[in-house]
Structure formats: structure tokens, C-alpha cells
Amino acid sequence: MPVPSFTPYEGLLPSEADPATFPARAEALMAWFTQTGAPQLAAMASFLDSIVGEAETLVDAVAALRDEVDLEALVPTGQVGTFYAVDAPAGWLALRGQVVERAAYPALWAFAEASGALDESGADVAQFGPGDGATTFRLPDARGEFLRGWDDGRGVDAGRALGTAQTDANRAHHHKLYTASMSSGSVGGFGPGGYAPGVGGGNNIGTGSYQEAGNSGVQLVEDSGGSEARPRNLAVLICIKT
Known part of the structure; x- marks a missing residue:
């Protein structure tokens, strides 16, 4: 629909200052x-x-x-999300390693079967588990863990399967260890009939040499810190879409 036009009034407005017009x-x-x-x-x-x-x-x-x-359906089953809450929102399950019913979450169970992260033995708690093998399955346990992108053949974190857990580690590095040092040299003695203060005269003290003693074995630097290696972080609830 076209916008209607409006023609403004172009004449002179009445004015009390000009009563005649x-x-x-x-x-x-x-x-x-x-x-x-x-x-x-x-x-x-x-x-x-x-x-x-x-x-x-x-x-x-x-x-x-x-x-x-259904806007919830726009989020695919199996997507992992984090929430600032103690419980998972509707349509999500917290990854606490709990066992759930296959019949209650058929889409998630189908996702687990096709994910490549289903440990049939049930030993790896970082992966999906088969539960009782018939009516239940176990969710991964993500509590207290950092998430890391799967290497997938890149070679940065090689040799790992999807969904596997990894312990903490520090990159190999060196620390300097400083020790006191002494120089090598020789000492002179007194000949027959000589006199050494505090020793008696007429005795040969003799000559000798000395050398810095070397240190052998493993030198340890005093340790400090906690029970794990970690960056600064925030505690959130890691969940999966059902």
C-alpha cells in the first residue's frame, strides 16, 4: 500500500495583528x-x-x-553445555556418571551408541557406559574436569580416543641449582728446624694439595603447590542435551 501524500497549507495564516485580512x-x-x-x-x-x-x-x-x-529441538541431542546452576535445566542432564533408563532418554541413548564414545566394558567413567546392558546406560562423569578438544589426528594430543580421560601433567622443564665452589691449589710446609707458631719447632710439617669436592647424585629443589596442576578456573555444571 502506497503511503498517502499530504499537501501542507501554503497560504497566510490569520493573524490578530492584521484584523483587516x-x-x-x-x-x-x-x-x-x-x-x-x-x-x-x-x-x-x-x-x-x-x-x-x-x-x-x-x-x-x-x-x-x-x-x-519446539525451540528446544533446535539444540541437538548430545550437545554439551555449561550452566551456573546446581541442577540441570529442563531437557538437559548433568554429567555426573549416573545411570539412567534407556526408555526415558531414547534419543540420548541412540546418540551414545553412535557417538564413538561408548565404552562397552563400562570401565572408563569419562565415556558412556552400557549400564545393565539391557534397560539402562551410564552417562560420562565430567565433575571436576576440564574439557579439551579431541585431537582427531592432529598430533598435538596424539593417541587418545574420543571421550577418554587424561591425568594432569606439567611440561618437562629445568631449574637451576646453585652450590658453593672452592678452587684447587697447594699448601707449603716447614722444613727441618723450622718453626710454626703453635706447633713446635724442628719438625717437618710437609707440603700438600687440595681440590674442590664434587657433588654427585640427584639435587632436589624444594617443592611447593597443591595436589594437581591447573589454570585459574570457574566451577560450572557440565550438562548434556537429552
Whole structure:
């Protein structure tokens, strides 16, 4: 629908400062309003009403679409997410290594079977487990863990399967260890008949040499820190979409 046009009044407005022209100007203004202004304003009002009506129709259509479309379904089953909450929101399960019913979460069980991270032995708690082998399955236990991108053949973290756990480690490095040092050299003695203060005269003290004693074995640097290696972090609840 085209936007209605509006023609502004181009005549002179009535003014009390010019009483002689007031009647004629007022009559001309009224004629413009009756013939031009009012019809154009009515068309403009009708146009605005139609816009409001179309907007209301659009709002109703969006509401109906929202009711028909399950927004939760837009998040795929098996997606992992983190939440600042002690319990998982609706449609999610916390990864606590718990056993759940296959019948209660058929989509998640199908995902686990096809994920490549299902440990049939049930020994690896970082992967899905078979549960009782018939009616249940176990979720991975992500509590207290950092998530790391699967190497997938890149060679940065080689030799790991999807979903496997890894212990903490520090990269190999060196520490300097400083020790006191002494120089090698020789000492002189006294010949026969010589005199050494505090020793008695007439005795040969003799000569000798000395050398710095070397250190052997493993030198340890005093340790410090806690029971694991970790960066700064925030504690969140790791969950999986059902």
C-alpha cells in the first residue's frame, strides 16, 4: 500500500495583528482544510490503522509459529553445555556418571551408541557406559574436569580416543641449582728446624694439595603447590542435551 501524500497549507495564516485580512485568511484556511487537509489526514489515519492491523497479524503469526515449533529441538541431542546452576535445566542432564533408563532418554541413548564414545566394558567413567546392558546406560562423569578438544589426528594430543580421560601433567622443564665452589691449589710446609707458631719447632710439617669436592647424585629443589596442576578456573555444571 502506497503511503498517502499530504499537501501542507501554503497560504497566510490569520493573524490578530492584521484584523483587516483575518476574515479572508480564515476563510481560505477553512476551505483548504475542508477540501484538501481533512481528506488527506483521513487517508493518513486509515493508512496507519492498516499498518497497526498488519503488525498485529504478524505478531499473531509469530506466536502461532512459536507454539508449533519446539525451540528446544533446535539444540541437538548430545550437545554439551555449561550452566551456573546446581541442577540441570529442563531437557538437559548433568554429567555426573549416573545411570539412567534407556526408555526415558531414547534419543540420548541412540546418540551414545553412535557417538564413538561408548565404552562397552563400562570401565572408563569419562565415556558412556552400557549400564545393565539391557534397560539402562551410564552417562560420562565430567565433575571436576576440564574439557579439551579431541585431537582427531592432529598430533598435538596424539593417541587418545574420543571421550577418554587424561591425568594432569606439567611440561618437562629445568631449574637451576646453585652450590658453593672452592678452587684447587697447594699448601707449603716447614722444613727441618723450622718453626710454626703453635706447633713446635724442628719438625717437618710437609707440603700438600687440595681440590674442590664434587657433588654427585640427584639435587632436589624444594617443592611447593597443591595436589594437581591447573589454570585459574570457574566451577560450572557440565550438562548434556537429552
